[in-house]
Amino acid sequence: MPTWFQLHKTGQRFGQKPAVVRLASFSLICCAIASVTACAPQDRAAKKIEEGRKQVEQFDSSLTFQSVTLEEFDSKGRLWWKVKAKQARYSKDNKVAAIQSPDGELFQDGKAILKVKADRGEVKQDGKAILLIGNITATDLRDGVVFKGNEVEWQPERDLLIVRNNLTGTHPQLMVKAKEARMLTRARQIDLTGQVVATATKDKTQIKSEKLTWLVPVQKVQASQPLQVVRVKDNFTDQARSNKGLVDLKTRTATLQESAQIQLGESGLQVLSNALLWNFDQQTIASNVGVTVLNPSQQLTLTALQGQMNMKTNMAELTKNVRGAGGKNQAQIAADRLLWNLKTQKFDAFGNVAYRQSNPPLNLVGPQASGTLQDQMVVVSGGRVETKVIP
Numbered sequence: 001m002p003t004w005f006q007l008h009k010t011g012q013r014f015g016q017k018p019a020v021v022r023l024a025s026f027s028l029i030c031c032a033i034a035s036v037t038a039c040a041p042q043d044r045a046a047k048k049i050e051e052g053r054k055q056v057e058q059f060d061s062s063l064t065f066q067s068v069t070l071e072e073f074d075s076k077g078r079l080w081w082k083v084k085a086k087q088a089r090y091s092k093d094n095k096v097a098a099i100q101s102p103d104g105e106l107f108q109d110g111k112a113i114l115k116v117k118a119d120r121g122e123v124k125q126d127g128k129a130i131l132l133i134g135n136i137t138a139t140d141l142r143d144g145v146v147f148k149g150n151e152v153e154w155q156p157e158r159d160l161l162i163v164r165n166n167l168t169g170t171h172p173q174l175m176v177k178a179k180e181a182r183m184l185t186r187a188r189q190i191d192l193t194g195q196v197v198a199t200a201t202k203d204k205t206q207i208k209s210e211k212l213t214w215l216v217p218v219q220k221v222q223a224s225q226p227l228q229v230v231r232v233k234d235n236f237t238d239q240a241r242s243n244k245g246l247v248d249l250k251t252r253t254a255t256l257q258e259s260a261q262i263q264l265g266e267s268g269l270q271v272l273s274n275a276l277l278w279n280f281d282q283q284t285i286a287s288n289v290g291v292t293v294l295n296p297s298q299q300l301t302l303t304a305l306q307g308q309m310n311m312k313t314n315m316a317e318l319t320k321n322v323r324g325a326g327g328k329n330q331a332q333i334a335a336d337r338l339l340w341n342l343k344t345q346k347f348d349a350f351g352n353v354a355y356r357q358s359n360p361p362l363n364l365v366g367p368q369a370s371g372t373l374q375d376q377m378v379v380v381s382g383g384r385v386e387t388k389v390i391p
Contacts, residue, residue, distance in 0.1 A: 063089065063090050064087065064088070064089045065087065065088045065089075065090075066086065066087055067084075067085075067086060067087075068084070068085055068087070068088045068099075069082065069083070069084050069085075070082070070083045070084075070085065070088060070097070070099065070104075070123060071083075072123075072127035072128075072130075072156075074156065074157075078107065078109065078110035079107040079110055080106070080107055080127065080156040081104060081105065081106045081107060081127075081130055081154060081156065082104050082105055082107070083099070083102045083103065083104030083105075083116075083121070083130070084102070084103050084104055085099035085100055085101055085102045085103075085121075086100045086101040087099065087100040087101075088100075090123075095124065096122050096123065096124055097122065097123040098120070098121075098122055099120065099121045099122070099123065100119075100120050101117075101118075101119065101120070102116070102117065102118055102120070102121040102132055103116075103117040104116060104117075105141075106154050106156070106161070107156070108156070108159060108185055108186065112141055113140065113141055113142060113185055114138055114139065114140055114141060114154075114161065114185070115137075115138070115139045115141060116132055116136065116137065116138045116139075116152060116154070117132075117136070117137050118132035118133060118134055118135060118136040118137075118152065119133065119134030119135050119136075120132075120133050120134055121133060128155070128156070128157060129153060129154065129155050129156075130153070130154045131151070131152070131153045131154075132151070132152045132153075132154075133150065133151050134150060134151075135148075135150070136148065136149055136150065136151060136152045136163070138152050138161065138163060140183075140216075142188070143171070143188070143216055143217070144171060144172065145169060145170075145171045145190070145216060146169065146170045146171070147163045147167065147168070147169045147181060147183075148166075148167070148168050148169075149163045149164060149165050149166050149167040149168065150164065150165035150166050151163070151164040151165050152164075159184060159185045159186040159187075160182060160183070160184060160185070161182070161183040161185055162180065162181070162182050162183075163180065163181045163183070164179070164180045164181075165179075167179065167180060167181055167192075169181065169190075171201075171216070172201060173200070173201060173216075173219055173249050174198055174199065174200060174201060174214065174221070174249065175198070175199045175201060176192055176196065176197070176198045176199075176212075176214065177195075177196070177197045178192040178193060178194050178195065178196040178197075178212075179193060179194025179195060180192070180193050180194055181193075188215075188216050188217050189213060189214070189215055189216070190213070190214040190216065191211070191212075191213050191214075192211065192212045192213070192214060193210065193211045194210065195210070196208065196209050196210065196211065196212045198212055198214070198221055200247075200249060202249075202252075203231070203252075203280070204232065205229065205230070205231045205247075205280065206228075206229070206230040206231075207221055207223075207227060207228070207229055207247050208227065208228040208229075208230070209223045209225060209226065209227040209228070210225060210226075211223065211224070211225055212227070218250075219248065219249040219250040220246060220247065220248050220249065220250075221246070221247045221249065222244075222245070222246040222247075223244055223245055223246075224244050225243070225244060226241070226242070226243050226244075227241070227242060227244070227245050228240065228241050229241075229245070229247065229254050229256075229278075231280065234266070236264075236265035236266040237265040238262065238263065238264050238265050239262070239263050239265075240254060240256055240260070240261065240262040240263075240276070240278060241256075241259075241260070241261055242256035242257055242258055242259060242260035242261070242276070243257065243258035243259050243260075244257050244258055245257055245260070251279075252279070252280040252281050253277060253278060253279050253280065254276075254277075254278040254280070255275075255276075255277055255278075256275070256276045256277075256278065257274065257275050258274055259274065260272070260273055260274060260275065260276040261273075261276075262276060262278060262285055264311065267295075267311075267342060267343075268295065268296060268297055269293060269294065269295055269309075269342065270293070270294040270295075270296070271285050271287075271291065271292070271293055271294075271309065272291070272292040272293075272294070273287040273289060273290060273291040273292065274289055274290065275287055275288070275289045276291075282310075282312070283310065283311040283312045284308060284309065284310050284311070285308070285309045285311075286307070286308040286309075287306065287307055287308075288305075288306045289305075290303075290304075290305055290306075291303070291304055291305075291306070291307040291318070293307070293309070293316060293318075293340075295326075295342075295345075298326055298327075298345060298374060299326055299327065299328070299330070300324070300325070300326035300327075300345070300373065300374075301324065301325050301326065302316070302318060302322070302323070302324045302338070302340065303318075303321075303322070303323045303324075304318035304319060304320055304321060304322040304323070304338070305319070305320035305321050306318070306319045306320050307319070309342070311342075314341060314342040314343040315339065315340070315341060315342065316338075316339070316340040316342055317337070317338070317339055317340075318337070318338045318340070319336065319337045319338075320336065321336075322334065322335045322336065322337065322338040322349070324338065324340075324347070324373065325373070326345075326373035326374060327373045327374040327375070327376060328374075329357060329358050329359045329376065330358070331355070331356070331357040331358075331373040331376050331378070332355070332356045332357070332373075333347070333349055333353070333354070333355050333356075333369065333373065333378070334352070334353070334354045335349035335350060335351055335352060335353045335354075335369070336350060336351030336352050337349070337350045337351055338350075344372075345372050345373070345374055346370070346371070346372050347369075347370065347371065347372070347373070348368070348369075348370045349368060349369045349370070350367070350368045351367070351368075352367075353365065353366050353367065353368055353369045353380060355369055355378050355380060357376050357378075364378065364380040365380070366380035366381060366382060367381075367382035368380070368381060368382040369381070
C-alpha cells in the first residue's frame, strides 16, 4: 500500500479535519462544478472542470499531518519500518514525505532490529528507503551497538543501514569514529570508511585505517588496506603497521600481513616481516615466514626464517638460517637456532655455528656458542671447534 495512505489513516491534516474526510469531499467539488457548467458552452464547461481538477491535484499533492505513525511493509506483509513523528508532509509528485522528530524501529523479517530517532527525516521512493537527518541515534537491539551522527539511511530491500557525517559508534567491545558506516544488518557486518579510528574498550588499543570492517558477532576488526595499531602501556607506545591485517578483540591478538612492522616503545626494538602475530596479553610477537629484528641503539640486526619474541621474559628465539650482526665492528654470527636476551644482549647459538669478526680478524666454527656481539666476547664450544685467524 502506498505510504501516503498510511499517513492519512493515522494522522490529521494540519489545522483541518482528518485527511480522509477532506479527500472524500473532492468528489463533491467535482460534481458541483459539473452541475453548474451543464448549461454552459462545452468549452467553458471543460475549462471549469479542468480548473477544478487542477485544484484537487494541487491540494492532493501536499498533505500535512500531525502526530502520525508511518509504516512500510515488504511483499509478504512484514514490517520494514515503523516511525512516529510529530509532523509529516507528503508530496506525491516527488514521492517524498518530510517528517519531523521521527522516533521508531527498523525491521528485518518482521522483527525489530534497530531503534532510531532524529530531528527530521524523509521517506523516499514510496517507502523503499527512509532517511533521518540531524542528531541521529541508531541502536542495534541485538548486540547494543549505538551509532550517532547527522544522517542515517535505511534501505530494507538491501538489508543496509548507512550512517554518515560525524559518525561515532559505541559498544562493549569497541568505540569507533569514521566518516561513514555501512551496516549489513543480516550479516551483522559494519564497513567503516574515512579516517577510521577504532578503540578497544578494554585497553584503549587503537586501530586506524581509511577503511575497516567490524565483524560484530565474532569480535574482529579487519582491514584490506594499510592500517596502524597503537598501544600505550606504562607510558610507552607500541606501534604496528602493515598493508592489511586483522585484530581479534576476543583473543586480543593482531595478525599483520604484507610489509608488517612493529616498533616497541620501551626497548626501541623493531620487528619486520610479511606476517606477524602480535599477542597483546602474552606480550609476544611471532612469525614463521621470515623475520628481521632491529635494535638501533645497539646497531644490532637479526634475521631468520622463523622467530618469536617474548617481551615479558625479554627473550627472542630465532630458528632456521639465523643470521646476526652487531657492535661497532659488526661482528657476525650464523646458526640453526639462536636464543637472544633482549635486555642484556647475550646470546646462545646452536647448530652449525659460525662466528666472525673483523678487528682483530677471526673466524670460529662449532656446534654451539655463547657471548655478546657488542664487545666481541664469544665462546664457541660443544665438540670440534675450528678457529681461524685472518691475517
